[in-house]
Amino acid sequence: MIRLVLLAASALLFAASAAQAADDVLIGAIYPLTGGGSQAGLDAKTALTVEADVINGNHNIPGLLGKGGGLPHMGGAKIKIIFADHQGDPQKARAEAERLITQEHVVAIIGSYQSSTAATISQVTDRYEIPYLSADNSSPTLTRRGLKWIFRTTPHDEMFSEVMFQFIKDMGIKTGHPAKSVSVIYEDTLFGSDSSAVQKKLAEAAGIKVVGDIRYRASSPSLSTEVQRLQAANADVVLPSSYTSDAILMVKGMNDLGYKPGAIIAQDAGFLEPNFLNAVGPLADGVLSRSSFSLDATASRPVIAPLNALYSSLAGRPLSDAAAREIVGLQVLADAIDRAGSTKPEDIRKALIATNIPGDQTLMPWKGIKFDETGQNILGTPVIMQVKDGVYHTVWPDDVATVKPVWNVK
Amino acid sequence: MTFHVVAQVALSGLLMGLIYALVAAGLSLIFGLMDVVNFAHGELLMVAMFATFVIFQATGLDPLLQLPLVAILLFGLGVAIYRGLIARALSVQFNRGMVQIFVTFGLAIFLRGAVQFVFGGDFRSISGSLLGDRTLHLFGLFVPLPQMAAGIASLIAFAGLLLISRTEFGKALEATREDRDAVALIGIDRNKIFALGWGLGAATVGVAGALLAGFYYISPNVGANFALIAYVTVALGGFGSLLGALVAGLLIGLVEAMTALFLEPSLKQVGVYAVYLLVLMLRPRGLFGTI
Numbered sequence: 001m002i003r004l005v006l007l008a009a010s011a012l013l014f015a016a017s018a019a020q021a022a023d024d025v026l027i028g029a030i031y032p033l034t035g036g037g038s039q040a041g042l043d044a045k046t047a048l049t050v051e052a053d054v055i056n057g058n059h060n061i062p063g064l065l066g067k068g069g070g071l072p073h074m075g076g077a078k079i080k081i082i083f084a085d086h087q088g089d090p091q092k093a094r095a096e097a098e099r100l101i102t103q104e105h106v107v108a109i110i111g112s113y114q115s116s117t118a119a120t121i122s123q124v125t126d127r128y129e130i131p132y133l134s135a136d137n138s139s140p141t142l143t144r145r146g147l148k149w150i151f152r153t154t155p156h157d158e159m160f161s162e163v164m165f166q167f168i169k170d171m172g173i174k175t176g177h178p179a180k181s182v183s184v185i186y187e188d189t190l191f192g193s194d195s196s197a198v199q200k201k202l203a204e205a206a207g208i209k210v211v212g213d214i215r216y217r218a219s220s221p222s223l224s225t226e227v228q229r230l231q232a233a234n235a236d237v238v239l240p241s242s243y244t245s246d247a248i249l250m251v252k253g254m255n256d257l258g259y260k261p262g263a264i265i266a267q268d269a270g271f272l273e274p275n276f277l278n279a280v281g282p283l284a285d286g287v288l289s290r291s292s293f294s295l296d297a298t299a300s301r302p303v304i305a306p307l308n309a310l311y312s313s314l315a316g317r318p319l320s321d322a323a324a325r326e327i328v329g330l331q332v333l334a335d336a337i338d339r340a341g342s343t344k345p346e347d348i349r350k351a352l353i354a355t356n357i358p359g360d361q362t363l364m365p366w367k368g369i370k371f372d373e374t375g376q377n378i379l380g381t382p383v384i385m386q387v388k389d390g391v392y393h394t395v396w397p398d399d400v401a402t403v404k405p406v407w408n409v410k
Numbered sequence: 411m412t413f414h415v416v417a418q419v420a421l422s423g424l425l426m427g428l429i430y431a432l433v434a435a436g437l438s439l440i441f442g443l444m445d446v447v448n449f450a451h452g453e454l455l456m457v458a459m460f461a462t463f464v465i466f467q468a469t470g471l472d473p474l475l476q477l478p479l480v481a482i483l484l485f486g487l488g489v490a491i492y493r494g495l496i497a498r499a500l501s502v503q504f505n506r507g508m509v510q511i512f513v514t515f516g517l518a519i520f521l522r523g524a525v526q527f528v529f530g531g532d533f534r535s536i537s538g539s540l541l542g543d544r545t546l547h548l549f550g551l552f553v554p555l556p557q558m559a560a561g562i563a564s565l566i567a568f569a570g571l572l573l574i575s576r577t578e579f580g581k582a583l584e585a586t587r588e589d590r591d592a593v594a595l596i597g598i599d600r601n602k603i604f605a606l607g608w609g610l611g612a613a614t615v616g617v618a619g620a621l622l623a624g625f626y627y628i629s630p631n632v633g634a635n636f637a638l639i640a641y642v643t644v645a646l647g648g649f650g651s652l653l654g655a656l657v658a659g660l661l662i663g664l665v666e667a668m669t670a671l672f673l674e675p676s677l678k679q680v681g682v683y684a685v686y687l688l689v690l691m692l693r694p695r696g697l698f699g700t701i
Binding site: 034035036038039041042188214215216217219220221222224225226228229232244245248249252255256257258273275276278279280281283 | 415418419423533534625627629631636667670671678
């Protein structure tokens, strides 16, 4: 009799878990799917779709991913991503976040490319007490507003800029031609303002003179005057913080004026988009950029090759820095939901706080993923890349470099 | 700040201004003719740029040599837009102004979406064209050849437009503009004139697009950058005035460049709008406006 009851109970339990397995875990993803940044948004959509397929399917990909069929601690529940379009507009981002939470009932939100849109999304998620995973927003202030529900896997611009200045210093020592002056040129929204503010502070601390400080209007039809001012300042190193269209105009403008700075070290974004390389072609050669991802680090990160194959078959181009960060963002979020074993926001939040993933379990060249009390990943360690023959190669730090950097500062 | 820097910036500003002027000329033509603000004007520019890009990819024909071809294509598109959309919008019985705005606005969103659907949101550029990325070093100034050629071509296009305005057709355009009901009495088919006017306006922006495609990036959203400036240029120069569009375009290019040089670059549009407001306060019909 007792055995029968046990049997019935376990059957019931089984039925319950089977029923649960049918329930998808809904995650909202807000990206610029139309408008100026739409290609970045569409790439993000592909990246997240690939990663969701890896988690849901039964892939033989090493690391945390694809252990087989959904989230094991949730009865094999599948992840389902609901995409929303913010068009690069913070107000639309706010409205879409609210819609996803109140009408689509997502358990968490991932996003959002432009930092200014992340600022409004994270306000909404804090109000509704839903986790927001910031996969690719790099403005430092985002995690400094005392919000409880934002978790950022990507390094922010301050961490990136620190690495840029370590690189500048290191190149000075190695080549005997240290940079004595820098110019900052940056677009006038949150990303550019934050990035350049940190760069100016770091330059001062390193004893490097800031000779040009040029804030320009984002997506303006021409940047020739801005480049002219850059040329007049004549710094050893130019540090741009720009999105794609501006990056194209800037590099073309430099060519128009016959201006070649000793080094251009970009704050990622537009300069690291495949689009940028396509549009300016050979003019991009020698451009340096910080990056959080190195596609050529396949030796130390075995998941890069299979993920890149999946991604490029859909996107028609290799994984970009942004796409890699979006993949890792979803990986971390899915891992937390799995460990939480529940879709209750508070449980997911606790699991996110407890996250501790070593770098080699991801596709990133990072030390790993571990959040501090503000929600910032403190183990995301960036790298420096350089364009050579139309392709970005990792050039610094030495232990992950695949090509030697070219440094033309005199 | 040396004289050399100022001269270089002024040159860049004026070259850009010639493009602004040509984009605005097409808009001004349509607006002056029939009081319809074409909100899809920037998208026509974008379509012209993509057309140039596609023809270049397919045939290797240089953007500069494509000018007549793209102009004819856009002329056809302009006529089609008038016949298919605008003529219908004009025939509604109530709230005609609103309907016209919504029709061209909807067309803008449609064109942008359609191009993004076909080509994706990528930024493209034409590389390996005749003048591509080459610069001339002249009297200590750097003159980017594609922009220079575009500036000259823009001036030629303006001369062409002026010539057209002297012809029989140009006079019919002018007459239709002044009184669209009276011209019917002397046997001018105003529908035909309107259609040709739309064709001519679109062809003008088509020429601007083909010129721009030679040195600018090409993306589905590129039109928006130029459209806003085109509206300001038209209002500044005076509605319907060709000379006004040319002078206002040059003025805007110059003011923009100088504001960026002497004040904050992020304020360069503020400089443009300051001039715009000033002109509107002192001369509401614009610099060369007659209406």
